[in-house]
Amino acid sequence: MDQSINAIVRRNFIAKATYFARLLPGMHVDDIEAYTVVDCGLPSDTFNVIIPKTTKLTSLADLFENRVSEFSRKRFPLALWCWDELFNPELATLLHHYDLVRDETNVAMWLNLDARPIKPLKNSQLLIRSLQSPEEYDQFADVIAELFGDSPEADQIRQYYQLISRVHVPTQPMHFYLGVYEGKIVTTGTLFLDDESAGIYDIATRPDWRGHGFGSHMFDYLLGEAHRQSARQVVLQASTDGLGIYKRAGFVEVGTVQVFGTVAETLR
Template identity: 30%
Template sequence: MKYSLSAKNLVCRNLENRAGYCADLLNPKQSKEITGLLRTDSGLLSTRFNQVVSNAVALPRILQRFVVDYFAERHSPFSLWHCASRPLDEEALKEMGLVEQPPLIAMAAEVKQLATDGKPLADLEIRAVANAEDLLSFGELIAEIHDSPRERAQVKKFYQHVSTLPEHKYSRLKFYLGLFQGQPVATGSLFSSADALGFYDLGTLPEFRKRGIGTAMFQHLLGEVIHSHHKHTVALVDEEQQDLWLNAGFYAVGEVTRFDFAPERSGAHVPNSRQGANGNSPDRGGENS
């Protein structure tokens, strides 16, 4: 399959923008970048909200000093999302304690080419999150989908904090709840960057899967995108879910690989001073805008 580099860049820029935006809601101005690499630090112990996005093949020593040492010093997990076509050095990543996760398929579309079947699902109400109570319910559902008790607690902490903020502080994020017979069971969100609207957080509680609820949430968000002002839309999708997106008008534009880091499992070196994390040139690329 021939991939479109420019379309894949849309996906990666949206991922970068969202990672920095979410981290800054809790820990302002701590996102840092050097050429081809963005490091976001939410201040949480979370792979979900401490994200490093790579658009180039960074040298292992740069990843070690700029990323791994930084988070290891803080005893904090993170996730590395590699968007470049050329792979990173997998052996070097293993030595640094980074564990590869299943790849995701980058999807993109022109909004004018999308189509939704518009079929509602009986007993399911989908509504935009409009108050702090709904936002807390959204966070509870996102947390329930995680296997790690620590990650669940950190996810709840993020949404508890966001629920205290005025809406304009997180206006680029739009959250949606799916209620089945009045019970919150599904989530979805959209993130608006300058050049695309991105799909995120599509999930359903395990006991309510295989009932069409996730598909209904996808179709609802698709309708929101179609009626938006955006020209392009993007997503990162599990490989086995591609058909749903292809049928709606998306096309695959490449793969994004992900690696997770947990300091207690990695045995990573922790610098004796802050110099390894903050002091030298890898950290002087300026703040993410």
């Protein structure tokens, strides 16, 4: 697959990761040609994000010596997202030296929405609505936080969504959705719109409500929303377990994204 399409996935992810951090005091974005760094001001590896955009050793050395080391100094966890075409032996050496280990591998996926007819949603008792109030941000955060159990990250996620709710505007490119079944919030989804694509993120279902097709219904709804927003391309990152549903929807694999995280012992 053309690397230019893989880059569309990366650009949408960067735009999403940096959006709120550019608006809120206490958060910081360093977005240059060689890399993007997001410091959300909280000890959260969900929202402290680093994305290398070069293979040049001098730029990578600067990234680790001046940015990764700063997170280490503050004892803040982080996640470094590296697209496959940018991974090289020099980066591997730096990752090892700074005690960053592979946490997960995702598949970058892309859909030409012009070539895919949008099918009507199947009948479902799941009601989907967009977030409009700070209280609904708390409800969204609760679903995401449940994925992390009783870990400290769950608390940071709730705090992060409380912060970003303060700058909510109806016209923002980040659209959050709640799925409600029998009066209970059971699933979430996010659609991020930039100038060239719509990105699908954060499809999560509460553990007690899995197996009912709620996540699939949310996914279909977000595709419809992307179409209604006149997006022509849709991108996402999938785990290997979730590839099937996206391929059946017409998405194609365009690359691999490795995610590296901080070793817990280094944060003590």
